[in-house]
Amino acid sequence: MLLGCIGDDFTGSSDLGNTLVKQGMRTVQYVGVPDGPADPEVEAGVVALKSRSIPVEEAVAQSLAALEWLRAQGCTQFLFKYCSTFDSTAQGNIGPVAEALADKLGAQSVIFCPAFPTTGRTIYMGHLFVGDRLLSESGMENHPLTPMTDPDLRRVLAPQVSGEVGHVAAPTVWEGPDEIRAALEAEAVAGRRFVIADAIRDGDLMAWGKALAGVPLLTGGSGIAMGLPGNFTLSGKAGRWRGQGGPVAALSGSCSNATRGQVAAHEGPSREVTAEQVLGGLAAQEVADWALAQDRMPLVYSSAEPDTVRAAQEAHGREKVAAALEGFFAQLAKALVAGGVTRLISAGGETSGAVVEALAPDALEIGPEIDPGVPVMRAGEDLVLALKSGNFGAEDFFAKAARVMEHDA
Template structure:
């Protein structure tokens, strides 16, 4: 294994696995496998990039550090020459969050400074300019992410945000340096390291910027960012003749289907609204979940009764609706109850023969795949930017699409089901 990734949630893991497998046009990518948690066994010999998916984004820093260091040690044991710490391209966190602490802990374990921090993903509208994170033409804290139910982002200045989470000063490489090319970026990172800065925000507005940053990071043992940071990393190994350039293959699986949506993002709500017009859908009554009147059996019955029609169950709501239900029952209580509901529903669906499963929302996806315990997942073709086909092994394989809340085109659900069937 050449490159190892530690991802702080399951959709993010799929996102960067897709980027590594796809690689640059004309060059190909890396043979990539996604692992659900830290594996117990060694990686297969043909794996060039291993992505470990953790469910650590919203947990206490101490626990996130412990899990991330365990993942790091396993990846190093597989021979990885470079490690990527992958977090959301919208930097989902809080002032007491764990992105900074985990990045510092990984850097400390590897003995490095001047570590790139770059959540940019231009293909999904996430860019960094003068250390500020934008979602398309809006500052992060004005894009709707300030209303995130678990990790509200109320400041677009990533330098200022990280300084609340870390112990050392945070550096910055501005877009002018990036435009000068990879040598200039590498020199700027080295200077930040000499000045004792562990983490350094690097501006990026286009994919070309990310390729330049990737070249600058070719010899770095640790890189951190969103999935976009991986755009140029595969090319380094392929160019040296260390990797095959084979990347992703077209894979799929025919069979019964179901869609579970737990994200409250604007993109997912729009996808749900569009899907409702021509497919059977069931809105989850969250108050009913909390009082026990809505159970897993209600959801499973609906989905199985509507086989062949791309049925969807969802808990998505507007910011005002989410706020009201959280004030009534408690934010953590609601999140825990919904995670448990989606997890148990997914288990029963797979037992009942569902073979194509689409899941929307990072926390929801984490709950679902943790419950299914599918082992290593093969990375297939891209459905939409950041979302690949995933295929489990074994006698009863399952084809999955794990979508971050803000990702996907309006008709994502139908498109995903087609791709999961290999079409």
């Protein structure tokens, strides 16, 4: 194994795997830290954790365990992957995990670059944009767990790490890899170990990739991995895939603007599940029976408006509501697969993490892309998954995912 990756959620990890496969790297996503060694033909290993919103100490411990397993597989470079909207709080978890990994690896300069221009995530002068809006005006300010109200990534990261946060601006990036390396060295000399990296186009990410050849640790969204495979000698064995037919179902626990639009656009049978219903004892098996009885792709969703989410959180507590909904979707996924579903679509990072933990595959083979940042993944001989970050995907994502899952690549 050449490149070792640690993802803080399951949808983001599959997004990263998709990027690496498209660049020719044979990639496997692991569900948590594996117990045994990896297939020796794997070139990039992505250890998917569910650590984005857990206590900082737990996130750090899990990430360090993943690092040790990846080092044991022979990896020479490591990437800590988080969301392209930099989902975090004043306490973490992005900064503390990155600093712990850097300390373990002896990394003297570590970049933070969640840019993904294909999906509208760009960084300019240290500020994160979603399309033509600052992060704080993109809808992420309403996120139920990690509301993002400041687009200046330097200010967001500073309380989470030791020392002043540095920055490499876009004009330097446009000058090329040599200038990027010189800027990083200057930041390190100035005592700024952690650096926000501007990037507004794919060419910028490719330049960063070349500049980071041999660097032990980098952090960011999936886009920053775009230029990394070119630094390694690859086998050319990436991209093998066979499609999967059979019954299909879709689940959605995301409240993002994009996912709510996808839920509204779904033309098949749909059933809303509210926090009040789940907390009141709604049985996952009851909803699974309804879904399995449909003759077209069913959608079960809890993608409520921000005001509705806030009201439920105020009434019952944020953690209680989140845990109840995640547990419900986990049990629902198990019931659907037990009932014969062979193609399962899940929208939302926390929801998808709960689904994958419930189904407990050892590893996920990365397949073809559905929409930018979202691949199909094989979780078993007769089961394929599509795990979508809340903000990703076109309006017709659910229907498109069902089609892509059926076809060979």
